[in-house]
Amino acid sequence: MLRYLPMIVGAICIFYWFKTRRPDSVIASANPRQSARSTRLGLLPVAQLNKELAAPPEPELLAALAAARSGDWRSVADRFAGTGTDWERRSIYAENLADIAAADDSWLLAWEKARHDDPDAAIVRARATVKLAWRIRGDYSASHTSRKQFDGFHRTLVRSREDIARAAALNPGDPTPYITEIWTALGLGYPHGDMDHLWAEVTVRAPHHFEAHFSALQYWCAKWRGSDDLAHAFAARAAAGAPLGSLMSAFPLIAWFEAHFDQTVKASAYRSAELTSLVDTALADAAAAPADHPRLAELRHLLAYFLFRQRRYDAALEQFLLVDGYVAALPWAYYGERYYGAIREATVRKARRANRSEPTRPHSS
Incomplete structure (x- = not known):
């Protein structure tokens, strides 16, 4: 779906408490106003960001x-x-x-x-x-x-x-x-057994369908009909054995985010061996995906966030350059475009690449 959650992300149902939860302190420590470096890179001012889509539609x-x-x-x-x-x-x-x-x-x-x-x-x-x-x-x-x-x-x-x-x-x-x-x-509120039967109908027809997995993961999250453990297990099964380029590596990252987004998380947790491995796998997955995969931008948005959290600023900037202009994707969909702007500006400030003379961003993919 080009719009997230409806999916959480606007059109289907964003709970009121999503809107009132405060993101972590980076929103206060990073200035979302457009910097000269961001302008030089071709990044858009926050006011011009598209809040309805995750990527340009065909x-x-x-x-x-x-x-x-x-x-x-x-x-x-x-x-x-x-x-x-x-x-x-x-x-x-x-x-x-x-x-x-x-x-x-x-x-x-x-x-x-x-x-x-x-x-x-x-x-x-x-x-x-x-x-x-x-x-x-x-x-x-x-x-x-x-x-x-x-x-x-x-x-x-x-x-x-x-x-x-x-x-x-x-x-x-x-x-x-x-x-x-x-x-x-x-x-x-289908019982879990009924959901399992429904899921079998999906996967027999499209085993690596991104929207299907995103939607089902929402069902298994603690905020809906499951738990953190069930969501993590579902995401792990989705990614296990999935071919590179299928983008199934997004779901362990989404499950981790869903379990922690409304909590205070130590900076070191983002740099754990487990989460670093998940991000590395997702980077390889994104690199192997067809450039015109309609969900690729959604994985890149996640990568930009997690790479920033892992202090891999140059790699995070690469992802921002590929997706900038559209913010209807996790995690920005929960927190708003100003949060996106804050993380992006902090990335630009910290990335070595942004301190050198360079061409503007490539076209989004």
Whole structure:
């Protein structure tokens, strides 16, 4: 997904306490204002950072979204069909189109009427129903959410199961309906056994699907339906034996971050042998990934953060140069663009490379 968590990261559900937790003291010790060094490197001022995306979207996706907003469902259908069996891209298209349909589905209704059994329209509908449920619930904690909101949330999530089942029946090889259901499982509180069954449906179709793993890891986190131990175990299984370039190395880092992001962590913990090894593996994973992998930037954002924490400032700067301009990714999604700016400025100040004359940043990948 180009937007994180919805995923935690805005569109699906960011808990109120995410917003009120204070990040560690680096936000106070590093100035997020644009420095001359950052300007020379081509890094953007904080005010110009894109807070909705983790990386630049592909032109075909932008065209599909524009067509949806204008009501041109035929153009949407043609571009969606172009994703074929590229399941990662397909889920990105479904996610972003569903975001529009959850607010105004007139174009989707026209698509469904003209092509009743189109599996592409069906998966957009399923995702839109899940998104609508989370919108009804709202972004705040349970104590700040009304009974009416909760009732509408649960009623709509229950309804989403019918839409998901229909999308799965229309395209049996597609993992996207089952990935969509992870957020239904999270909201309705599926038992662990039911989640295991759902996960098997995903992995038999797409064993290294990034969004699927991200979504499932959220389910297994302590803040939702699992625990720190279950989240770490899930992440370790995801990374074990995964081919380089699959980006599965992101998940042990995410699990570690989820377990510690709201705690005071000693600086030395970031430089432990275990975490250093995880970062080194992730660096190799990113280097081996196709340059156009739609999730590569999300791993690079994580690497920029952890490399900074490990005082590997030149390596951190390399990652910032590759992803700068977009901040809808962990860890910035929890803390905001000023936190990103603070860490980035501290990196620029400390990196040896930034003190030398050099060309501006390369294009994001």
